[in-house]
Amino acid sequence: xxxxxxxxxxxxxxxxxxxxxxxxxxxxxxxxxxxxxxxxxxxxxxxxxxxxxxxxxxxxxxxxxxxxxxxxxxxxxxxxxxxxxxxxxxxxxxxxxxxxxxxxxxxxxxxxxxxxxxxxxxxxxxxxxxx
Amino acid sequence: xxxxxxxxxxxxxxxxxxxxxxxxxxxxxxxxxxxxxxxxxxxxxxxxxxxxxxxxxxxxxxxxxxxxxxxxxxxxxxxxxxxxxxxxxxxxxxxxxxxxxxxxxxxxxxxxxxxxxxxxxxxxxxxxxxx
Amino acid sequence: xxxxxxxxxxxxxxxxxxxxxxxxxxxxxxxxxxxxxxxxxxxxxxxxxxxxxxxxxxxxxxxxxxxxxxxxxxxxxxxxxxxxxxxxxxxxxxxxxxxxxxxxxxxxxxxxxxxxxxxxxxxxxxxxxxx
Amino acid sequence: xxxxxxxxxxxxxxxxxxxxxxxxxxxxxxxxxxxxxxxxxxxxxxxxxxxxxxxxxxxxxxxxxxxxxxxxxxxxxxxxxxxxxxxxxxxxxxxxxxxxxxxxxxxxxxxxxxxxxxxxxxxxxxxxxxx
Numbered sequence: 001x002x003x004x005x006x007x008x009x010x011x012x013x014x015x016x017x018x019x020x021x022x023x024x025x026x027x028x029x030x031x032x033x034x035x036x037x038x039x040x041x042x043x044x045x046x047x048x049x050x051x052x053x054x055x056x057x058x059x060x061x062x063x064x065x066x067x068x069x070x071x072x073x074x075x076x077x078x079x080x081x082x083x084x085x086x087x088x089x090x091x092x093x094x095x096x097x098x099x100x101x102x103x104x105x106x107x108x109x110x111x112x113x114x115x116x117x118x119x120x121x122x123x124x125x126x127x128x129x130x131x
Numbered sequence: 132x133x134x135x136x137x138x139x140x141x142x143x144x145x146x147x148x149x150x151x152x153x154x155x156x157x158x159x160x161x162x163x164x165x166x167x168x169x170x171x172x173x174x175x176x177x178x179x180x181x182x183x184x185x186x187x188x189x190x191x192x193x194x195x196x197x198x199x200x201x202x203x204x205x206x207x208x209x210x211x212x213x214x215x216x217x218x219x220x221x222x223x224x225x226x227x228x229x230x231x232x233x234x235x236x237x238x239x240x241x242x243x244x245x246x247x248x249x250x251x252x253x254x255x256x257x258x259x260x261x262x
Numbered sequence: 263x264x265x266x267x268x269x270x271x272x273x274x275x276x277x278x279x280x281x282x283x284x285x286x287x288x289x290x291x292x293x294x295x296x297x298x299x300x301x302x303x304x305x306x307x308x309x310x311x312x313x314x315x316x317x318x319x320x321x322x323x324x325x326x327x328x329x330x331x332x333x334x335x336x337x338x339x340x341x342x343x344x345x346x347x348x349x350x351x352x353x354x355x356x357x358x359x360x361x362x363x364x365x366x367x368x369x370x371x372x373x374x375x376x377x378x379x380x381x382x383x384x385x386x387x388x389x390x391x392x393x
Numbered sequence: 394x395x396x397x398x399x400x401x402x403x404x405x406x407x408x409x410x411x412x413x414x415x416x417x418x419x420x421x422x423x424x425x426x427x428x429x430x431x432x433x434x435x436x437x438x439x440x441x442x443x444x445x446x447x448x449x450x451x452x453x454x455x456x457x458x459x460x461x462x463x464x465x466x467x468x469x470x471x472x473x474x475x476x477x478x479x480x481x482x483x484x485x486x487x488x489x490x491x492x493x494x495x496x497x498x499x500x501x502x503x504x505x506x507x508x509x510x511x512x513x514x515x516x517x518x519x520x521x522x523x524x
Contacts (some may be wrong), residue, residue, distance in 0.1 A: 145422045148280065
């Protein structure tokens with residue numbers, strides 16, 4: 001079972017480019033905000049991880065832009081987390097301005113401890129995957 | 132047949148994050164630089180497109196990070212362009228620090244004219260796909 | 263008389279750098295957000311300007327960092343707007359994390375219409391300077 | 394006596410904003426690149442500092458934009474370093490596109506060791522100020 005939430009945001013001017021739309025690199029930044037929001041909602045904010053010496057790294061990202069965001073758009077990101085295997089977990093994202101689908105994306109992440117890849121710690125597995 | 136080239140770059144400090152590595156969103160920015168470099172090399176820089184009223188938009192991107200870039204790394208991006216179909220063309224990217232594979236990526240693009248999707252113009256097709 | 267307000271914000275991870283603090287360039291981006299927030303509060307959001315063919319450009323900025331912001335800091339920006347002369351107006355900014363002074367700044371702006379510098383339009387002067 | 398050099402750069406598309414010019418926050422990023430270039434030229438690149446446990450922090454910046462940079466502009470930054478007092482040193486910057494003055498700026502910096510402010514170390518003083 002995945003855990004999901006909706007993150008709300010407004011486009012800032014400095015996130016636009018000379019084509020008049022949000023520069024595509026900024027979607028990855030929005031997704032990072034949404035992940036922090038979801039993890040906080042699940043009761044496991046990043047600083048708890050850091051206090052336990054754990055680091056999350058992004059190993060994959062894919063993004064499909066259907067309808068570019070524009071300056072001052074208010075948009076929603078529907079974000080879900082799910083476990084892929086013992087080592088990796090994923091988030092998927094749907095970016096919408098009201099009912100207009102703007103983008104879809106997926107990112108994949110792993111845990112590092114002392115700079116080495118580790119299995120997803122059990123207490124975290126319990127939080128992000130409660131089947 | 133694809134057209135390819137190697138783009139060389141150094142990591143700037145402001146591109147790093149508090150994990151001490153290049154923030155993943157910046158890879159998309161490096162790729163944009165590499166595309167500009169390749170198109171210029173092929174004799175078709177962006178300003179020519181703009182003068183013809185053509186805009187290139189990114190519709191898809193996927194990225195796999197194997198070994199994150201760090202501050203002051205000198206890295207290479209091997210970039211190739213190829214045509215996917217009448218409407219879309221792609222670039223693929225291999226990011227290396229010497230012989231270490233750092234990342235692989237792919238982006239997909241379309242042409243807009245007067246805000247409408249158009250087929251890849253013939254004179255551009257000739258430049259990017261000379262089979 | 264100046265108009266003032268407090269804008270609240272949280273530091274995002276992608277705004278940090280390898281020194282573990284917010285990269286100084288991002289303060290200018292935070293200030294832009296704060297300006298938008300204040301102008302909206304004054305009933306004159308940017309899109310109204312754009313609809314009137316007016317553009318605001320930043321001509322000067324100065325920034326003094328006392329105590330750098332860090333990841334996940336919640337901070338306040340106390341922002342004030344005031345008119346400098348017939349052509350230019352300024353914002354000043356105090357950045358705080360609770361009672362700790364983090365930074366002070368000032369930016370100066372002008373209006374452009376049809377790419378030419380113009381005096382501050384009267385209806386805007388009335389909004390930002392009601393002495 | 395100040396030490397100076399000229400740093401050359403091209404504007405990237407992702408550095409522009411919806412006004413069609415370089416977003417002002419990016420000037421601070423360009424200056425950081427120019428500082429790295431000058432320090433390398435003086436034989437004292439950042440990684441040497443880091444190896445000695447020294448960190449340089451920016452404490453002040455001021456920027457005046459005369460003529461905004463645009464996409465694909467090739468620009469020069471004339472950068473000078475000089476010592477202000479026992480604790481702080483400055484850089485000043487002139488940004489030009491050929492003979493057109495685009496911006497002027499100044500940044501002020503200090504050294505930290507073990508998170509405490511220290512005087513400019515003597516061996517560095519010798520490099521940046523050879524009166």
